[in-house]
Amino acid sequence: QKEVEQDPGPLSVPEGAIVSLNCTYSNSAFQYFMWYRQYSRKGPELLMYTYSSGNKEDGRFTAQVDKSSKYISLFIRDSQPSDSATYLCAMSSNSGGSNYKLTFGKGTLLTVNP
């Protein structure tokens, strides 16, 4: 079993839709959870960062972490064509101070159609 599983999609939605992106993981030591957005041929851009369980909201984006289920989600409200990108989940533990060693999902390709 891979440490982090993410459905690669592709996911295609109409403009204005609510988008739900998810990852599951197997390593219970993970404490830091991130979502990155990566446009084609560009570097990952940090969107959301969450420590441990709970929800975090930033504008149209909401990140949720359920450590008991080892499941994280990113919700995008009122999706826009400019949200079209690959979304990567990433996570790390603080084992030995190695929180910099992110484990990434393979990414979900999202297209928002005008």
Added chain:
Amino acid sequence: NAGVMQNPRHLVRRRGQEARLRCSPMKGHSHVYWYRQLPEEGLKFMVYLQKENIIDESGMPKERFSAEFPKEGPSILRIQQVVRGDSAAYFCASSPIGQGVTGELFFGEGSRLTVL
């Protein structure tokens, strides 16, 4: 542009040649990380460096790969005697504080290596 700067953005090498990838961290950041993204794979950690020190190279292939972050100048990822399997996007990231804080990394736009 105060972001993480990587160059070259694209590099083509023939098998057996050397590839050198450079990374300048964000202003105020002194910690550099290299990640590799193989086709159809997620990003994988390679190495973590601070100025003049390799902190963690547990993700680096045992042979042909090396990294440095000198006191002056950019961090360099060096791949000797490249093979086709080295074709990938190599991303550099930086952070202002290293171990034990947040794990938030800021990535550059990547260097895409193609080995012919």
